[in-house]
Amino acid sequence: MGLSLNDLCVRFATPSGEVLAVNHATVSFRQEEATGIIGETGSGKSVLGLSILGLLPAAAVSGRIFLDKRELTALGEREMCQIRGREIALVAQNPGTSLNPSLRAGRQIEEVFRLTGAGRREARARTLALLERMGFSRPEETARRYPFELSGGMRQRVLTAIAAAAQPRWIIADEPTKGLDAVVREQVYDTLRLSRREGRWGLLVITHDLLLARKLCDRIVVMYCGRVVETGPAPALFAAPRHPYTQGLIASLPHLGMKPMPGFSPAFTDQPSGCVFHPRCPYAEERCRREAPELTAAGEGSVCCHRCA
């Protein structure tokens, strides 16, 4: 049971040529786990999430995506509509703009129950019960509010409630803590943790918030320049990162020394030869400049580096 990507590529045409936003990603996620996809801006992690939901132009995507035995990449738009929201739900990136500003919060959650066939009264009752389970102490009051009357953390919780309402099998949360301050970020963490108790769905958290990923997730997938460079169980990956990029990322956290990595992520239109990380890697050798490493199984995870092969 799970969600798996097989040699997934996402191509975009840009004025300066075609770019591979996701570059031959092969990875699978288990439904009983929370997986964190971490990486920096432009590493392809959000595009990966959108491609699972079939929200990108079909021509841009190659490779195959499986939900258990079903191949999502072979489904038509009509069938994908049955999957989205019901089986795989998205908690979109920006709670400020993802809610409808002219509808009360409760109404936006009720809509989901109505779509799954509940009557008005039942939808209302289930909405209030769900809000209460999502940590709102006065659900009636929250349901009456418009999004602008709610704080950032509360909006995020409403958005998560909308995703959770249909009892999907998967929830994809895209950058749930982007731009939030510490107190709200902690609330978001609690919400997502709570949501996992709420249902048995698999959780994919796409984030550049390393601490959130470490605390919330069982497994971590690290992306760099559209490639999966390392996967592994969260505690092991953070305690002993194997890929030099993961090592650099963790060392740049403020409380762990804030040690900067040399150089910059390369432009998608101007990728280095061999291993894409070699210009910034402290261990780069001749072979790294010539030959791109493959993602190879190592321990309980996998890593894409010549040194670890």
Next chain:
Amino acid sequence: MLEVENLSKTFRSGLAGRPCRAVDGVSLTVGPGQTYGLMGESGCGKSTLGRLITRLLPADGGKVRFDGVDLLTIRGRALKPYRRRMQILFQHPDTALNPRMTVLDSLREPFLIHPLAERGERDDIIREHIKHYGIQPELLERRASQVSGGQIQRVALARIMLLRPEFIVLDEPTSMLDVSVQAQIMELLGAVQAETGVSYLLISHDLDLLRRASGYMGIMHRGKLIEQGAAEALFEDPRQPYTQKLIRSFDRMKEL
């Protein structure tokens, strides 16, 4: 160097809107070559404070003494030299530079306002100057939309440093950037300070970042500066319940 005394600002919004005391009697001092870290959650008034100090917003009351002179009493042309000496680095890289200008044009702007160098030598000064900020020369011909967020913050800082300011408000300079880029920018800010002796008011909501980067710290809550002191002391022995709560919430995210 910079002394802020009892600074206040009230915003009135809408027709029947309640007045909002965004900055409420704040006093603080930033010494030469020092970094004062200002922490607070979204909406606590920390950015407004930065704008009041640099006179981008008019204050309702209080004093901002810079080098012994009360800036809030200076009007018109007399303010211009102080504008050069006090600068602000903004949070959002996507709005920091004029999107219609090339990076080079943006870097030429300080020369158009302040008498810094003769026309003929400006571009040479810029080309030499950017080397210290990790900006590649080919970047100069690009527009803001073709430059990454981290690089824009470097350009914005380089532009500020062309003016040789003595004090810079850093308004969440890295909150929109990735951790590895954040580490690079913070290292650059540290190097610039070591070389020029510039003082910073570093505004952030990241306690760990402030702990590493600042000697002195203040915590803002609902417009008031509720606690301040040496950064380490403040972490070791926070007095205010709100500060204790903040530190706990950071520690909780770092635990496993």
